[in-house]
Amino acid sequence: MSRNEVFTDIFEVNDLDQDGKKFDRVSRIKATSESADMELILDINSEIYPMRVQDKFTLTLALSL
Numbered sequence: 224m225s226r227n228e229v230f231t232d233i234f235e236v237n238d239l240d241q242d243g244k245k246f247d248r249v250s251r252i253k254a255t256s257e258s259a260d261m262e263l264i265l266d267i268n269s270e271i272y273p274m275r276v277q278d279k280f281t282l283t284l285a286l287s288l
Contacts, residue, residue, distance in 0.1 A: 227285045227286050227287060228283055228284070228285050228286075229284045229285060229286060230282075230283070230284040231281065231282070231283040231284070232256045232257065232258055232259060232261070232281070232282060233256070233257045233258070233279055233280070233281050233282075234254035234255060234256055234257070234263055234279065234280055234281075234282055235254055235255055235257065235277065235278070235279050236252050236253070236254045236274050236275065236276050236277060236278045236279075236280075237253050237254060237255055237276065238252070238253040238276065239251075239252055239253075239274065239275065239276055241253065248268055248269055248270045249266055249267065249268060249269060250266070250267055250269040250274065251264065251265070251266050251267075252264070252265050252267060252274055254280075257279075263282070
């Protein structure tokens with residue numbers, strides 16, 4: 224992890240649009256961290272980043288680009 228990165232982890236998608244789809248191009252995912260005891264709820268543009276249950280992705284938070 225570089226000095227610019229505040230947090231990085233791999234998440235697995237557990238649920239997709241649990242309460243139904245509210246917008247055409249947006250999905251709400253629920254994901255669980257692989258290494259930390261953490262659950263993430265995230266709204267994503269499903270046209271740019273299509274995801275399915277059991278997909279894995281890396282999330283990195285940085286101080287700047």
